[in-house]
Amino acid sequence: MSKLSQIYQTPLALLTDLYQLTMAQGYWKSGRSEQEAVFHLFFRKNPFQGGFTIAAGLEYVLDYLKQFRFTDCDVDYLASLEGNDGASLFSAEFLSYLTRLELRCDLDAVPEGTVVFPHEPLVRVRGPILQCQLLETALLNLVNYQSLIATKSARICAAAGSDPVLEFGLRRAQGIDGGLAASRAAYLGGCAATSNVLAGKLFQIPVKGTHAHSWVMSFDDELAAFEEYADAMPNNCVFLVDTYDTLDGVRNAIQVGLQLRKSGHEMVGIRLDSGDLAYLSIEARQLLDEAGLTNVAIVASNDLDEGIITSLKTQGATIAVWGVGTKLVTAYDQPALGGVYKLGAIQNETGHWERKLKLSEQAIKTSTPGILQVRRFFNSEGAMADMIYDELNPQPVSDIVVDPLDPTRRRLLSRDLEAKDLLIPVVRAGQIVKECETLTQIRQRVQQQLSQFHTSVRRHTTPHEYPVGLEQELHEFKTAEILRARHPHPM
Amino acid sequence: MSKLSQIYQTPLALLTDLYQLTMAQGYWKSGRSEQEAVFHLFFRKNPFQGGFTIAAGLEYVLDYLKQFRFTDCDVDYLASLEGNDGASLFSAEFLSYLTRLELRCDLDAVPEGTVVFPHEPLVRVRGPILQCQLLETALLNLVNYQSLIATKSARICAAAGSDPVLEFGLRRAQGIDGGLAASRAAYLGGCAATSNVLAGKLFQIPVKGTHAHSWVMSFDDELAAFEEYADAMPNNCVFLVDTYDTLDGVRNAIQVGLQLRKSGHEMVGIRLDSGDLAYLSIEARQLLDEAGLTNVAIVASNDLDEGIITSLKTQGATIAVWGVGTKLVTAYDQPALGGVYKLGAIQNETGHWERKLKLSEQAIKTSTPGILQVRRFFNSEGAMADMIYDELNPQPVSDIVVDPLDPTRRRLLSRDLEAKDLLIPVVRAGQIVKECETLTQIRQRVQQQLSQFHTSVRRHTTPHEYPVGLEQELHEFKTAEILRARHPHPM
Numbered sequence: 001m002s003k004l005s006q007i008y009q010t011p012l013a014l015l016t017d018l019y020q021l022t023m024a025q026g027y028w029k030s031g032r033s034e035q036e037a038v039f040h041l042f043f044r045k046n047p048f049q050g051g052f053t054i055a056a057g058l059e060y061v062l063d064y065l066k067q068f069r070f071t072d073c074d075v076d077y078l079a080s081l082e083g084n085d086g087a088s089l090f091s092a093e094f095l096s097y098l099t100r101l102e103l104r105c106d107l108d109a110v111p112e113g114t115v116v117f118p119h120e121p122l123v124r125v126r127g128p129i130l131q132c133q134l135l136e137t138a139l140l141n142l143v144n145y146q147s148l149i150a151t152k153s154a155r156i157c158a159a160a161g162s163d164p165v166l167e168f169g170l171r172r173a174q175g176i177d178g179g180l181a182a183s184r185a186a187y188l189g190g191c192a193a194t195s196n197v198l199a200g201k202l203f204q205i206p207v208k209g210t211h212a213h214s215w216v217m218s219f220d221d222e223l224a225a226f227e228e229y230a231d232a233m234p235n236n237c238v239f240l241v242d243t244y245d246t247l248d249g250v251r252n253a254i255q256v257g258l259q260l261r262k263s264g265h266e267m268v269g270i271r272l273d274s275g276d277l278a279y280l281s282i283e284a285r286q287l288l289d290e291a292g293l294t295n296v297a298i299v300a301s302n303d304l305d306e307g308i309i310t311s312l313k314t315q316g317a318t319i320a321v322w323g324v325g326t327k328l329v330t331a332y333d334q335p336a337l338g339g340v341y342k343l344g345a346i347q348n349e350t351g352h353w354e355r356k357l358k359l360s361e362q363a364i365k366t367s368t369p370g371i372l373q374v375r376r377f378f379n380s381e382g383a384m385a386d387m388i389y390d391e392l393n394p395q396p397v398s399d400i401v402v403d404p405l406d407p408t409r410r411r412l413l414s415r416d417l418e419a420k421d422l423l424i425p426v427v428r429a430g431q432i433v434k435e436c437e438t439l440t441q442i443r444q445r446v447q448q449q450l451s452q453f454h455t456s457v458r459r460h461t462t463p464h465e466y467p468v469g470l471e472q473e474l475h476e477f478k479t480a481e482i483l484r485a486r487h488p489h490p491m
Numbered sequence: 492m493s494k495l496s497q498i499y500q501t502p503l504a505l506l507t508d509l510y511q512l513t514m515a516q517g518y519w520k521s522g523r524s525e526q527e528a529v530f531h532l533f534f535r536k537n538p539f540q541g542g543f544t545i546a547a548g549l550e551y552v553l554d555y556l557k558q559f560r561f562t563d564c565d566v567d568y569l570a571s572l573e574g575n576d577g578a579s580l581f582s583a584e585f586l587s588y589l590t591r592l593e594l595r596c597d598l599d600a601v602p603e604g605t606v607v608f609p610h611e612p613l614v615r616v617r618g619p620i621l622q623c624q625l626l627e628t629a630l631l632n633l634v635n636y637q638s639l640i641a642t643k644s645a646r647i648c649a650a651a652g653s654d655p656v657l658e659f660g661l662r663r664a665q666g667i668d669g670g671l672a673a674s675r676a677a678y679l680g681g682c683a684a685t686s687n688v689l690a691g692k693l694f695q696i697p698v699k700g701t702h703a704h705s706w707v708m709s710f711d712d713e714l715a716a717f718e719e720y721a722d723a724m725p726n727n728c729v730f731l732v733d734t735y736d737t738l739d740g741v742r743n744a745i746q747v748g749l750q751l752r753k754s755g756h757e758m759v760g761i762r763l764d765s766g767d768l769a770y771l772s773i774e775a776r777q778l779l780d781e782a783g784l785t786n787v788a789i790v791a792s793n794d795l796d797e798g799i800i801t802s803l804k805t806q807g808a809t810i811a812v813w814g815v816g817t818k819l820v821t822a823y824d825q826p827a828l829g830g831v832y833k834l835g836a837i838q839n840e841t842g843h844w845e846r847k848l849k850l851s852e853q854a855i856k857t858s859t860p861g862i863l864q865v866r867r868f869f870n871s872e873g874a875m876a877d878m879i880y881d882e883l884n885p886q887p888v889s890d891i892v893v894d895p896l897d898p899t900r901r902r903l904l905s906r907d908l909e910a911k912d913l914l915i916p917v918v919r920a921g922q923i924v925k926e927c928e929t930l931t932q933i934r935q936r937v938q939q940q941l942s943q944f945h946t947s948v949r950r951h952t953t954p955h956e957y958p959v960g961l962e963q964e965l966h967e968f969k970t971a972e973i974l975r976a977r978h979p980h981p982m
Contacts, residue, residue, distance in 0.1 A: 008667070009500045010689075015670070017661060017686040018700030022724055026706065029723040037709065077692040083726025084759050129709060136703075140662035141670055170508060171631035172827040176499070177668035179506070179632055195508040198501075201568040209509030212627075214834040215517065217847045218528065218620060232520040233513055235574025244850050244976055268575050274851055326827045335826035336663040336817045343705040356708045359735050360765055485735055 005067050006202060007180065013070045014077070016137040021078065025094045027130040033097075036347040037129035038371045040121040041139055043339045044364050047151055047331065051463025052453065054154050054446055055122045056185050057146030058112045062432050064138050065107075070098040105131050107427035110374070112437070113150070113188060113445035114422060115453060117468045119404050120374045120388060122147070122339070124423055129346065136341045145178075146185040148337040152328055153189025154446060155460050159306035161313070164192035165322045166208050168301060169329025170199075182329035188442050191324075203439055210236055210271070216243040226256040230267075234260060238269040238299055241284070246275055250284045254291045269297035269321065277302065278315035285318035297321050305332065306460045342367040345392070353392055357478060359485050363405060368470065368478055374422040377413045382452040385411055386422075389471035401469025407479070411467055496558050497693060498671065504561045505568070507628040512569065516585045518621040524588075527838040528620035529862045531612040532630055534830040535855050538642055538822065542954025543944065545645050545937055546613045547676050548637030549603045553923050555629050556598075561589040596622050598918035601865070603928070604641070604679060604936035605913060606944060608959045610895050611865045611879060613638070613830070615914055620837065627832045636669075637676040639828040643819055644680025645937060646951050650797035652804070655683035656813045657699050659792060660820030661690075673820035679934050682815075694930055701727055701762070707734040717747040725756040729790055732775070733765045741775045745782045760788035760812065768793065769806040776809035788812050796823065797951045833858040836883070844883055848969060850976050854896055859961065859969055865913040868904045873943040876902055877913075880962035892960025898970070902958055 027033045046053050075095040083089045105127030116122055122143055125132045157165050167186040173179035183199030193206040200207035211229055219225035226239050237260060241249025250270060257267035270288070272280050277300050288296050300312075301323030309322055326332060344367070345353045355369035370390030377385050388404075389396040403409035413419075426434040456464035470478065518524045537544050566586040574580045596618030607613055613634055616623045648656050658677040664670035674690030684697040691698035702720055710716035717730050728751060732740025741761060748758035761779070763771050768791050779787050791803075792814030800813055817823060835858070836844045846860035861881030868876050879895075880887040894900035904910075917925035947955035961969065 005500065007500055009496065009498055012667070012689065014689040014692055015661070015667060016688055017659070018688050018691075018698045019686065019702050020700075021688065022700060022727055023702050023706050026702065026720050026723040027709075030719050032709075035709070039705070074692070078688075081698065083724065085726040085756065087726055089724070089727055133703075133705065136705075137662050141664055141667065144663055145665050145669065168508070170506070171628050172635055172829070173632055174636050174665035174821065174826065175668035175672040176503070176506060176632060177666035178636065181666040195510065197507055197509050197512065197569075198503065198505040200509075201505055201565070207509045207572065209511075209513060211510050211514050211517065212624075213849050214530070214624065214627075214832075215514050217834045217849055218518075218523075218526075218837055228521050229517050232517040233574065233580070235576040235578055236513055236580055242851075265576065274853075274856065326829070330665065330821075330826040332826055335665065335821040335823055338663070338817070341705075343708045346709055358704050358708055362765075365765065 005063070007177070011067050011069055011071055011074070012064060012138060013068050013134070014074050015141070016134065020133050020136055022089065023133050024130045025090055027133070028094050028097060033130040034128045036127065037132050037343060038124060038126045038345045039132045039136070039341050040344050040372055041123040041143060041339060041341045042119055042121050043337055044118050045338065046118060047148055047334045047337050048155060048460070050151065050155060050460060051457045051466060052115050052117065052151070053147055053337070054150040054189055055110045055114045055116045055143070055147050056112050056150035056188055057143040058109050058426065060142040060146065060181070061123065061139055062426065062434070064142065065103060065427060065430070066432070068103055070101065072099065075099055101131070103131055103430040104128070105135065105427065105430060106425070108423040109426045110422045111424065111445065113442040113449060115449040117386060117466055119368065119468060120386060121372050121423060124372065126371070140339050140341055144337045144339040146181055147339070148331045149182050149185035149329065150189035150446070152331045153186040153191050154450065155306045156309065156324055156328060157190030158458060159309040159460060160322050163320055163322055165190065165324055167191045167194040167196070167328055168323045168325035170196045172326040173329045179329065184439065186328055188439060189446060190443070205439070210238040211240055213240060213243045216240065222249060223252045223255065226252055227259070230256050230260050234263065234265040237267045238271050239267070240271045240273060242272060242274050246272060246280050247283055247287070250287050254287060254293060257293050257296060258291065267293065267296050269299045271299040271301065271323070273301050277319065278312050278317040281317045281319050299323055301325065303327060310460070344369055345371050355390070355392070355477065355481070357481050359482065366482060368404070368474070369481060370474060375419050376422055378418040378452070382454065384417070385413055385467040385469065387413060387469060387471050388474065390474045393473070396471045398472035400472040401467070402472055402475040403469050407475065411469060496554070498668070502558050502560055502562055502565070503555060503629060504559050504625070505565050506632070507625065511624050511627055513580065514624050515621045516581055518624070519585050519588060524621040525619045527618065528623050528834060529615060529617045529836045530623045530627070530832050531835050531863055532614040532634060532830060532832045533610055533612050534828055535609050536829065537609060538639055538825045538828050539646060541642065541646060541951060542948040542957060543606050543608065543642070544638055544828070545641040545680055546601045546605045546607045546634070546638050547603050547641035547679055548634040549600050549614070549917065551633040551637065551672070552614065552630055553917065553925070555633065556594060556918060556921070557923070559594055561592065563590065566590055592622070594622055594921040595619070596626065596918065596921060597916070599914040600917045601913045602915065602936065604933040604940065606940040608877060608957055610859065610959060611877060612863050612914060615863065617862070631830050631832055635828045635830040637672055638830070639822045640673050640676035640820065641680035641937070643822045644677040644682050645941065646797045647800065647815055647819060648681030649949060650800040650951060651813050654811055654813055656681065656815055658682045658685040658687070658819055659814045659816040661687045663817040664820045670820065675930065677819055679930060680937060681934070696930070701729040702731055704731060704734045707731065713740060714743045714746065717743055718750070721747050721751050725751060725754065728758045729760040729762050730758070731762045731764060733763060737763060737766055737771050738774055738778070741778050745778060745784060748784050748787060749782065758784065758787050760790045762790040762792065762814070764792050768810065769803050769808040772808045772810050790814055792816065794818060801951070835860055836862050846883070846968065846972070848972050850973065857973060859895070859965065860972060861965060866910050867913055869909040869943070873945065875908070876904055876958040876960065878904060878960060878962050879965065881965045884964070887962045889963035891963040892958070893963055893966040894960050898966065902960060
């Protein structure tokens, strides 16, 4: 059973913008519903002023496709919608067509966990234009958010180095699924565990947690609270020590930790959730070590992100486990990835593909025409550049790539280099052809992929810009099309 | 049927942090699971550097309570979790207790759509401490996010004045439910409609939408695209005019609008989605008016928020309808409301209530003890101040309120003033006692409530701080408790 149908009661074909349905009716009425088209899902800027993005959300997309259908209840609702003259917005014939609709699109996509860059298609959808259009909004919703969180997670985990990062964000997440999908994407991006029990159950993510301030407050004193907790759960003791006074809390935890040891158990850790984490962790470490509790880990939480973790490490904080919530699951400093879904080509009546682009006043917003693929080139040190090329040509025409925002920046990619195409077939004629992967496999791919890039690309501030270019013929075609569309106006 | 069970397949008792369950086992093992406690859900700062917050999410909370239960499948999962010694984290007896658990908490809450302020409880939960604890995470998730978005929506709608605001955010929302709950909260906060069809269906929100750039790109030229759309849907024509050149697009739309008129229909509007919206809207308005299309509305979208809308209005933009997406549904400039859930009081074995507080180095993070209620005082001009008082006293002891962050700021609230308590009973012994409300009623409450506050409080930048204070006896008790807990340490 698909994850989405484990989570969602209702089929999700209506999880879309109304204009997808009005356009669908337009294509249908004008007899063009079956016209073959290609759309690309891509973004224009790495999030967080970073140097890379982790693609995620594909498994949700496949789940979404599996359950895609318009129910009778859905079309009854659509039949109730009215235009500005009070007449129905949708015709009965079109709605009947929708209930019979079966997806037969092809999807190519980069595997989840792939490191990707601006302008590269993460998903390419080919099929009847009406169907491609109906998938736009849900695909964007699912891929945008999970890629954003997987990327944030990878950044935070990189800052933590070899220390485990725990995702604690459910209470501040944007809705229920904002929590579930975030826990999935955070684990995928490198987190070691989540506090979210339902995500643990649905996605087989390790879950972690011990107690809150309220546990301590419900007792007359902190020592009694720790003792009672240790008595109830001797194999899960991480004591939250800052309900009243942090270092007194550490002393109480030590007392209970030593009692635990006598009974054959070991205290796992203490948690700091407020105050100066650098100072307190250093003091707490000393107290713990003096008491012989050298294996007790110091867990810290409290509005952490990659910047604060890096700073605390620089200050010599002795934190061994990082609990990260709000800043991770909401991607606080940039809570949306601006992914878009643009038409790249359309087949005319003679079966010829016409390449399409959308103009914009801003060069960065002009889309790239064609049926696009991404080829990644490697040298002995790892990934060295990506080429976006048009599969309408059987092979890239040229070995030269041109920077999409600065056509004077070019790079020659020798045919001797090892190379790999990133988009792989995942759906053919509506049927899933990609092998199922576990979240653990995807999680490993993230680390394996990241290791292929120079540390300067992975740096979380002012990273080196990894070279991604348009294959030269594609660049020249695109430029010619822009010039043709922008035929000079009389002023 | 509850909305959540219309949306979610699975009961959501596991939608919680693991530590709620480990604490629950702790309470249960120590024989304290039935000990009566009171928790408050509140936040510490208005979001967006604003002057107010709109409470939202209560209907979701009630839905959540209705379906709350641990299934056999849930406890099977919990039984599989292990502690640090490899033994089970949860005992079989405790898990069996969970499957039999029936909620019997009392909830008092402010009605959805109420204007609220920092430190005021939005929800108060009273019941067996184990049960109160199990509700924490889900309540925070549901109330934090919807209150955040309702507040953002109210701010954006205020900036738009009498112009309708359409919510277009689904593609950038944080997950599926980030989209659904956002559409609900945005409508509640004042938006006129959404593009999200499933939200329209589930919550009876008006839906809006016409076509995207891809519609235009799929034709050989823009004029043909507009003509074909008008032919297919003559009663829903808002033409997106910026696929190639915006003012050329307006001219094409005018041509089709005049043809439409001949066939007895009216073009509804044109949409601008890029470029200088002030300049383009003024030019477009002139072209439309010269063509006699004075009723055709100019719709604008493109990363709008309350600041940009205000600026465009100042510049004389002739935009009549505002489409707002990413910045609204992700609450871009502050994507989380920092709501917390703190123990306020606990009943001891003799039935006496002990008031509890959590200390912190930061005064703003110290919680307020008691069983709290909020009383709002009105004069002839509207709401003038709120008093947080302790219901353990039958009436507020004093007429004086003290600023929780600056005890020298005090205010006398005469007993002659009109006053109203904000928290009302919504659940008693696990059963919902609050009457059901429509989203339209809640939406009207927001506007009616906002009108009770001075415009300086509602201003979206540097607002006036509305006075909220602790009733004097409560303030004094809290201060004494802090001093007692912070008994001076030897340095």
